[in-house]
Amino acid sequence: MGKVTKCCVCERKLDKNAVGLNNKLLDKNLSRLFCIDCLAAHLDVSIEDLNAKITEFKEQGCTLFL
Numbered sequence: 001m002g003k004v005t006k007c008c009v010c011e012r013k014l015d016k017n018a019v020g021l022n023n024k025l026l027d028k029n030l031s032r033l034f035c036i037d038c039l040a041a042h043l044d045v046s047i048e049d050l051n052a053k054i055t056e057f058k059e060q061g062c063t064l065f066l
Contacts, residue, residue, distance in 0.1 A: 008032035009042075017054050020064035024057060 005014045012035040014022075022033040025043070040047045058065045 005033055007035035007038050009038040010035060012037075017065060020057070020062070021050060021054055023064050024062065025053075 005019055006012065007014060007018075014033055014035055018036050018039070019033060021036070021039065022030055025039075034042055036047055036050055040050050043050075054065065
């Protein structure tokens with residue numbers, strides 16, 4: 001079984017989109033990752049903005065979101 005990754009703030013289990021977004025927007029080598037809600041607060045953007053970026057990156061074929 002794979003390693004369960006949790007948010008460093010709220011300890012919510014992260015899905016592949018949250019992990020990919022952390023890697024894309026912050027750094028690929030992070031040891032502490034954020035869930036979408038906490039990442040939005042950390043970056044001072046809306047959750048809707050982050051979800052739009054996920055869709056955009058997927059449409060561009062970014063391999064972090066496959």
